[in-house]
Every structure is written in C-alpha cells, then in structure tokens.
Amino acid sequence: MRARANHPDQAPPRACIDHDGFIESLSSFSRAHRAQRWEGTFGQFLTDILPANPSARVRTSHEYIWDMLCWHGRRAQHAAGETVAPDERGADPAGELFRRELFGIDTSLARVAEYFKAAAGGSDVGRRLLLLLGPPSGGKSTLAILLKRGLEEYSHTEEGALYAVRGSPVHENPLNLIPASLRAEFRERYGVSIPGELSPWARDYLEREFDGEFLRVPVERIFLSEAARLGIGTYAPHDPSTADIADLVGSVDLAKVAQIGDEGDSRAWSWSGAVYSASRGLLEMIEILKVKREFLYLLLTLTQEKNVKVARFPLIHLDETVLAHTNLAEFHRFLQEKENEALLDRMVIIKVPYALSYHDEARIYRKLVCAAPAFRDVHLDPHVLNLAAVFAILTRLAVPEREGLDLGKKLRLYAGEAIEGVPESEAARLRSESPDEGLGGVSPRFIINAISTAITRGTTRSLTSMDLLLALKDAIESDARMELKHKKAWIDHLVTARKEFYNRWVKEDVHRAMFASFEEEAQQLLEKYLDEVEASLDHRQVTDPITGESRPADERFLRSVEEKIKVSDSGKLSFRQEVVRKAMVAFKTGEKFKLASHARMREAIEQYLFEERRDVLRLVTSSARPDEEARQKISVVQQRLISEYGYDEHSAKEALSYVTTLLAQE
Numbered sequence: 001m002r003a004r005a006n007h008p009d010q011a012p013p014r015a016c017i018d019h020d021g022f023i024e025s026l027s028s029f030s031r032a033h034r035a036q037r038w039e040g041t042f043g044q045f046l047t048d049i050l051p052a053n054p055s056a057r058v059r060t061s062h063e064y065i066w067d068m069l070c071w072h073g074r075r076a077q078h079a080a081g082e083t084v085a086p087d088e089r090g091a092d093p094a095g096e097l098f099r100r101e102l103f104g105i106d107t108s109l110a111r112v113a114e115y116f117k118a119a120a121g122g123s124d125v126g127r128r129l130l131l132l133l134g135p136p137s138g139g140k141s142t143l144a145i146l147l148k149r150g151l152e153e154y155s156h157t158e159e160g161a162l163y164a165v166r167g168s169p170v171h172e173n174p175l176n177l178i179p180a181s182l183r184a185e186f187r188e189r190y191g192v193s194i195p196g197e198l199s200p201w202a203r204d205y206l207e208r209e210f211d212g213e214f215l216r217v218p219v220e221r222i223f224l225s226e227a228a229r230l231g232i233g234t235y236a237p238h239d240p241s242t243a244d245i246a247d248l249v250g251s252v253d254l255a256k257v258a259q260i261g262d263e264g265d266s267r268a269w270s271w272s273g274a275v276y277s278a279s280r281g282l283l284e285m286i287e288i289l290k291v292k293r294e295f296l297y298l299l300l301t302l303t304q305e306k307n308v309k310v311a312r313f314p315l316i317h318l319d320e321t322v323l324a325h326t327n328l329a330e331f332h333r334f335l336q337e338k339e340n341e342a343l344l345d346r347m348v349i350i351k352v353p354y355a356l357s358y359h360d361e362a363r364i365y366r367k368l369v370c371a372a373p374a375f376r377d378v379h380l381d382p383h384v385l386n387l388a389a390v391f392a393i394l395t396r397l398a399v400p401e402r403e404g405l406d407l408g409k410k411l412r413l414y415a416g417e418a419i420e421g422v423p424e425s426e427a428a429r430l431r432s433e434s435p436d437e438g439l440g441g442v443s444p445r446f447i448i449n450a451i452s453t454a455i456t457r458g459t460t461r462s463l464t465s466m467d468l469l470l471a472l473k474d475a476i477e478s479d480a481r482m483e484l485k486h487k488k489a490w491i492d493h494l495v496t497a498r499k500e501f502y503n504r505w506v507k508e509d510v511h512r513a514m515f516a517s518f519e520e521e522a523q524q525l526l527e528k529y530l531d532e533v534e535a536s537l538d539h540r541q542v543t544d545p546i547t548g549e550s551r552p553a554d555e556r557f558l559r560s561v562e563e564k565i566k567v568s569d570s571g572k573l574s575f576r577q578e579v580v581r582k583a584m585v586a587f588k589t590g591e592k593f594k595l596a597s598h599a600r601m602r603e604a605i606e607q608y609l610f611e612e613r614r615d616v617l618r619l620v621t622s623s624a625r626p627d628e629e630a631r632q633k634i635s636v637v638q639q640r641l642i643s644e645y646g647y648d649e650h651s652a653k654e655a656l657s658y659v660t661t662l663l664a665q666e
Helices: 022-032 042-052 054-058 061-079 093-098 106-120 140-154 180-190 200-210 254-260 293-305 328-335 338-344 358-371 384-396 407-414 426-433 444-457 465-477 484-514 518-538 555-565 572-588 599-612 614-622 628-645 649-665
Strands: 039-041 129-133 162-165 218-222 232-235 282-286 321-326 347-351
Touching (some): 042 054, 042 162, 042 218, 061 093, 061 106, 061 140, 061 321, 106 129, 106 347, 129 140, 140 232, 293 321, 293 338, 328 338, 338 347, 358 384, 358 444, 384 407, 384 444, 384 465, 384 484, 407 484, 444 465, 465 484, 484 628, 518 555, 555 572, 555 599, 628 649
Parallel strands (some): 129 321, 129 347, 232 282
Antiparallel strands (some): 039 218, 162 218
16 A cells, blocks of 8 residues: 555555564564573472562462553553653553554553553452453454463563463462462562462372472473463354353363273363463453353353362362453343343443544554555555544444534544634543443444455556545445435435545645645744734734835734634634734744644634635636646646655546535535
C-alpha cells in the first residue's frame, strides 16, 4: 500500500513493508532473550537460585502477569530514552504492551491493568475470573493473545525466570516440596510465604523415586509456551452440547491402567487437560458462556480456591489466571437465568467496545491493511481509511439529546475536535450518558471486507474514497442479516460521512494544492486577524499598512473570518479572547503563534482563503477543453496532490473532478 506522506493520520510511505533497522531489532531481541537454562536438584536450587530473589520464586500467576506488564512498560520507556523512578514502576503498563495492536479502547485496557495490579497486591480480586465482554472483532482475542505472547517473552528474561519440578505435568513450583511443618521457618528466614501445595503426581514421584528426600528432586528453569502447552492454555468449545469436562481436567488413561493396575495412581491419569497446561500462567477460555454449567463451576472454583477436584484424587492445587471472553448475545442469555447470579458474582467483567474515535478506528484499518498482502500494491487515497472510520463510528453512536448537537458533531467531539459552543468536557458527559456506545454497530471486519471487495472489483490498483463509499453501500444492501430500517440508517450515515467530512477534507486538499504559498498567506492572514482583534478588544486604532492612516478595527474582516466556522455574533467576544490568550501563552514561551496552535482558527483561515479563490478554482478545474495555460495549472495542482498530499494520478483526477462538482452545486 502506498501511503500519504504528510497527512497527520496517515503512515509514512512504505510503512507496512519498511525493513530499515529490522535486522538490528532481531539481533537486539536475540541478545535480550538469550536466557540461561538451569538444571539441578532442589537442594542446589535453594542454594544457588532462591537467595538472589526469594520473592520472585513465590510469585502467583497474577503477580507474574503484573510484573510482566510492568517489565514491558519499563522496557518501552527505556527504549524511548525515558527514566522511571522506582516508585513509578509499572505506570500505565497496558498502554505499552498493547499500543501497537489495540487502538481506541484505552479505558478497557486500563481496567485490565487495574485488575492485575489489584490481584497481584493480594486483594480478593485475585479470586475472580476475568471476563472480557464485547462485540465481535472488537479486540478481545487480540488482547488475550498479546498477554500470552507477552508472558512467553517475559519468561525468557532474567526478571521473568520461572523454575519447576522437572517432569511435573502442572509445572509446579519446587518450593511446594517444602513440608508444611517447615514453612513457618522458611517465612522467617526469607521473608516470604509459600502459597502452593504438591500435586498428587509430585507426591507419588517424591516417595517412589526419592524415598521422600525432597532435596534430591530435580528442578529446571521453564519457559512459558502455548505451543508446548507449558504455562499457557487455550480452550474453545466446538460443540457445547457434547463438550467433555475431561478436556479441562483430564481423565483416566485406560492404557496406563492396564500397565500400572491402579486407577488411583497418578501415573494412570491423563494430565492433558487445559487447566494443567496453563498452570503457573494463563488460561484463555473462548466463548466461555457457551459451555455447560459444570465447566463454569469448575473454573470459578479454580479461581476462588486455587484447586480442582477430580475422581480418585485429593484436591489438586493449581495457580493460574483464567481470562475468558464472550459476545453480548451469549452474555444477555446468561443474565436471563436466575441460577447464574452466583456465578456472575465471582467474575470481574470488563467491557471491550469498538473504538469511538475515528482516528483510532482508522489506525485499526491501517494495521489490518498493512498485514494483508493483497493491499501492498494498492494505492489508497489519503482519506479512504478515515472516511471508512467515520462511517463506522456513526453506526455505533447514540443520537445525542442535546439541542444543536447531532451525530456528526458528537463524532468530532469524541475525536478530540473543537465544536463551537460545546465545551470539551461535553464529550465525557455524553459518554457517561451512553455507556453502551461501541457495543454495537459496524465491525472493523465488515469495513475491511468491503475494502477488499472494492479492490478486487476495481480495474486499477487505486482505491478512492468514492470507490469506498460505493463498496460500503453495496455491502449494506446485499447483507441478508440486516433489517431494512437498519440498512436505511446505515446508508444515511454514509451520506453524512461524505457530506460533513469527505467534502471538507477533499476541498481543503485541492485548495492547498492550488496555491504554493498557502501556508505563508495563511500565516499572514492569521497575524492580520490577531492585530485586528487586539485593536478591537483594546478599543484602539489600527495603522493601515498601505495608506499609513489610522482607522478602527476592521469588524467586517473579523466577522468574515469567524463566520466561516459559525462563530455567532453573541459568541465572538469569548472566541476572540480565547485566541488572544493562546497567542499570549505562545509569546511568553518564546514561540510563534501559528495556525497549528489553534485548530478552529486554522479552519477559519483556510475557509476564508478558499472562498477568496473560489472563482479561480472553478476556472482551473471545470474547463472541458482547457487552453494551454489552464492545462498547465491543472497539471501543477494534480502533481502537488500526488507529491505532497498522498494521491496518485487516478485519485488526484477524481478529487479535482469531485471538487468541481461541489463548486457547481454551491
């Protein structure tokens, strides 16, 4: 995918396939993760390993995951050249671990981090199952995958070193070998408590192979791996009606019973269940509410009591974090059954909605597009992804009840953009009034499917914003799952996205491309506005730069600029005071007050210049048979759109043609 070079929401050219420095990154990763393997007896472990960091050797799974999150946070801060005070370790760790993959769900990620921090601190939260609730394609599975990959990476570092009884099917902590009668002395000597118990397998192993001499038991360093079923497990119910709980806790291995002769022997048990593979780490339960209730009770007992009970064995101690996720439909069905209230009380439920900022949503599409080989040779015009994101967000928003505030303005507020007459704090109030926003509406997968269809149907390797709108319209109309009223509403959102957002964006691009001196002219106009405003507020005269005569502030000019962004006559004073305040702040800090310093002033100045040159723009873009001079002007505008604003030849021609049509309608 060829991307726009200098658009603020667009990746730099070839960002998807940039190899610069990648080999060095691989080398650095290899050096940082060249972990030292270790094997020895439990006696050697107590002598060589334990004294260096006793607290790290008794970490629970929640503590281990929280330390992993903090480690990722510190590593990212170190890579950025930041220093972190010891008492600030782990500040905003979720933002570091997930920032490259998950966008627009910062609140949910913060709550996940809070869960692990509280559980690691020993609160009762550690005895709750963590349930992620949200719509499909919202990031739940990605969040779980990133946690699992983060654990795998962390276990290869010295900070994340884990040790286990060699051969144990539950990878149990070797400190569990210490008898209960000696644990008080251990706590006094090392300042930490041992929370675990030996598994039935380890008890039999200790007596059978070592006659109870636990100092001789072999110990090894382990490295968490989902592929190796070591410390990370995943369970997905294929058919809930026929699912067997043995998939979680194992069962008697009849072949081994024939050899050993005792079904109660730990060697005759199949330790292949998902809860055993996830011991010491993380168990991901996919679509958890589809499973039978006995599965849920087993999992909740595991999180609450840290053990499971199977036939012919005493309680089996397991320390692991259970992370589950489900969709809204399953959750609502679960809520309707009264007997599930006790189960819900033992869960920490975190909503994972879709993004509600179109900037974040566009970043999701950019990530998905970059990952797809089919897109790599396709040029996307600079507004395709943002336009798709605007449409997606519109389908997720609740209609605001406040007078003068529509969906378009609400969307801009959520994106951090200033709206005349609406305070910035209004966005937070609107979110609190509609807590379920983002739990419905179009999914990122729907958008990417529409983009893929548009590309495969196209005759060029170029996708324009108009191509996108047509593809989305076709996808909506051909979707057999949607009711007619929903189709109509979504098509109306497409119209809103085009009229209120794309029209403005493309007109600005064409306007800027027409005038090479735009930035200089705009800055001069801004400075003139400031001079006139200061004179107006101070009730003093202005010296005309051309005639040298004194005159009052040019109120007509001021209003002609302000009206471009709909500043009312009653609101002009507060607007002008705000602009002057920001200009004074810039002056005091030794900076120049520029267009970028005030978003709304920039928009007003751009619109003012655009109106001044409307006739020239019509002349350049609308000539059916342009003369040589007009043809040269058109060529210059087109080339500037290509070289500076992220268009290719096809999309630049379409943009010019589209703006011509807009001007003809005005």
